[in-house]
Amino acid sequence: MGRTMIQDYEVTDKSDRMNTRSSLWLPDNEIPQSCDGTIKGMDAEDLNREAILVCPLSMEFLYVSESISTEQAGEHIIVLWTHTIYIYIVFQRDLPVYYKPWTDIARNVPELISSHSLRLRIHDMPQLETHLLRTHRELRLAHLALSVMTMGYVWQEGERETIKVLPRSLSLPFCEVSQRLGLPPILIHADTVLANWKKRDPDGPFSMENLDLLLTLPGGESVRGFFLVTLLVELAAVPGLKSILDVINGVQYNDVAMVTRALDVVSQTIDSMKQALKLMHEYVDPSIFYGIMRIYLSGWKDNPLMPEGLVYEGVQEKPLEFSGGSAAQSSTLHSFDELLGVQHEGSSGAFLRRMRGYMLPAHKQFIENISSRLSLRSFVLQQADERLTHTFEQCVARLVDFRNYHIIIVTRYITIPASRAKQLRANKQGLAEELDAIRCAPTALEERGTGGSGIMTFLKTVRDETKDTSISQCTNGNHFSPDPSITEIQKAASEFATE
Ligand code: HEM
Numbered sequence: 074m075g076r077t078m079i080q081d082y083e084v085t086d087k088s089d090r091m092n093t094r095s096s097l098w099l100p101d102n103e104i105p106q107s108c109d110g111t112i113k114g115m116d117a118e119d120l121n122r123e124a125i126l127v128c129p130l131s132m133e134f135l136y137v138s139e140s141i142s143t144e145q146a147g148e149h150i151i152v153l154w155t156h157t158i159y160i161y162i163v164f165q166r167d168l169p170v171y172y173k174p175w176t177d178i179a180r181n182v183p184e185l186i187s188s189h190s191l192r193l194r195i196h197d198m199p200q201l202e203t204h205l206l207r208t209h210r211e212l213r214l215a216h217l218a219l220s221v222m223t224m225g226y227v228w229q230e231g232e233r234e235t236i237k238v239l240p241r242s243l244s245l246p247f248c249e250v251s252q253r254l255g256l257p258p259i260l261i262h263a264d265t266v267l268a269n270w271k272k273r274d275p276d277g278p279f280s281m282e283n284l285d286l287l288l289t290l291p292g293g294e295s296v297r298g299f300f301l302v303t304l305l306v307e308l309a310a311v312p313g314l315k316s317i318l319d320v321i322n323g324v325q326y327n328d329v330a331m332v333t334r335a336l337d338v339v340s341q342t343i344d345s346m347k348q349a350l351k352l353m354h355e356y357v358d359p360s361i362f363y364g365i366m367r368i369y370l371s372g373w374k375d376n377p378l379m380p381e382g383l384v385y386e387g388v389q390e391k392p393l394e395f396s397g398g399s400a401a402q403s404s405t406l407h408s409f410d411e412l413l414g415v416q417h418e419g420s421s422g423a424f425l426r427r428m429r430g431y432m433l434p435a436h437k438q439f440i441e442n443i444s445s446r447l448s449l450r451s452f453v454l455q456q457a458d459e460r461l462t463h464t465f466e467q468c469v470a471r472l473v474d475f476r477n478y479h480i481i482i483v484t485r486y487i488t489i490p491a492s493r494a495k496q497l498r499a500n501k502q503g504l505a506e507e508l509d510a511i512r513c514a515p516t517a518l519e520e521r522g523t524g525g526s527g528i529m530t531f532l533k534t535v536r537d538e539t540k541d542t543s544i545s546q547c548t549n550g551n552h553f554s555p556d557p558s559i560t561e562i563q564k565a566a567s568e569f570a571t572e
Contacts, residue, residue: 172205172215175198182288182290182291186225187291189230191229192236195222195226195243196240196242200241201246203250203253214268216256216264217265217287220259220260221260221264221265223247223258227239227379228368231515235378237379237381237392239383241386244258244387245385245388247385254433254434256433256434258385258395259431260370260397261431261432262303262398262401263433265300265370265398266304266400268287269300272284272285279304285297286300290366291365292362292365292369294356295356295362305349305352306346309348310346312345313339313342314342314408316336317335317339317443320335321443323335329456337467339468343409343471344474357486359489359490360490360510361510363486363487363510371397372395374395383395396427401424401428408439411444413469413472414542415472415539415541416538417534421531429441450465466543469542470543473536476536480532480533483529490514491514494516
């Protein structure tokens with residue numbers, strides 16, 4: 074059967090603002106009407122000018138909506154990716170005016186926590202209906218606002234005076250909104266990173282200087298740095314995510330050159346993600362991260378501070394348990410793992426699979442579709458093509474490298490401050506400011522990530538499982554440069570610590 078490269082098709086919304094280009098191979102009998110450069114526009118009223126492009130390789134469909142333009146200056150934009158291309162969504166500056174009681178509180182969470190009055194404000198909050206939230210973007214903004222208020226409410230007093238019940242004014246709308254989005258009623262990566270930014274100058278670049286958060290939590294500039302650097306890591310992942318489709322197409326049509334080219338993009342992408350991750354050092358202070366911010370990202374599953382979970386008043390009487398926000402909920406690395414055939418087993422595999430329940434359903438589905446569509450590793454072995462094998466190996470090596478670098482970051486932001494905290498508590502020495510920040514740190518979370526994992530064993534297992542995917546690992550022995558051993562990691566991390 075013949076096949077055609079649908080090249081550089083342009084997707085535009087009804088106002089002709091969208092300008093996303095892409096290309097894909099399709100069998101001739103599968104070329105959909107809508108891949109010829111036009112898009113099936115949906116009713117503007119109903120779908121808020123989102124359009125749907127039906128496309129077999131996207132497995133379902135993808136949403137395309139408005140892109141930014143100068144006359145929309147000041148509006149919030151969110152970029153997410155799903156299926157084949159990015160979704161651009163222009164956020165309205167605010168939720169509908171009816172939700173002002175939420176936004177008034179959500180915008181002032183750090184101040185209300187510091188004056189110990191957030192819980193009181195939430196008790197006085199009116200019970201709002203959620204049916205006026207109509208579009209995806211309104212629901213996402215509402216989830217963000219409700220999640221920030223919830224984390225503030227739960228952790229207002231740090232690890233002292235933890236609460237057992239989330240009041241109805243918060244729990245009911247949060248559960249309703251979460252249900253409509255297919256997300257859990259807790260703060261997640263898709264809130265604080267993917268739905269929580271705006272450009273200062275809408276025509277300017279995606280850079281730290283030109284980005285700002287919509288909502289924040291205690292921790293000042295370090296919170297901004299933490300969420301925005303993570304966003305830059307997500308953005309760096311985009312070319313590789315888009316190339317996944319080319320890999321799938323290439324494998325399907327036995328096109329070794331196409332698969333090699335696409336894998337080359339994936340490998341460069343993973344390296345760019347690592348470069349973006351390095352910005353963490355510049356923008357996030359470890360003692361603020363460890364001592365102040367971390368607790369507000371923590372959940373109520375596997376958390377000794379809330380062993381019973383949390384009752385969502387008016388929803389159900391039995392407490393519910395949810396993990397806190399973690400970039401383990403980002404779909405980027407999960408996608409590359411599925412593409413390369415990295416197998417995560419045992420408890421680390423179970424944790425990562427559980428984290429998929431904290432992703433947008435479209436992202437989760439995208440990840441699951443990758444593995445059901447292809448076995449890239451078998452294809453590479455079968456083809457025995459030198460360049461293809463080399464590029465595949467490079468992808469695996471870069472993923473290992475990213476995970477090694479991430480371990481260094483975690484050592485600097487969690488392991489070292491945790492041991493410093495112990496030391497400070499024992500000796501009561503240290504700079505006053507550092508003492509203050511670290512004194513607030515929850516002792517119960519010393520060995521755990523915000524997602525609830527036992528950190529280092531988990532991260533190293535995941536890294537080692539990535540290494541095991543290497544083809545030369547099973548044919549010629551390990552070709553990776555040696556891992557940073559614990560001492561090397563600690564040395565690298567202590568260099569940062571003594572900067
Ligand atoms: C200061 C910065 C960071 C710290 C302290 C940190 C900490 C952690 C911790 C403790 C875990 C274990 C899971 C949990 O319980 O939450 C984890 C997992 C993970 N983190 Fe981070 N993280 C940071 C930044 C990032 C960034 C920017 C990314 C990029 C998207 C990222 C990606 C991941 C992934 C994918 C996992 C799951 C394990 C894996 O697949 O290797 N992290 N992180």
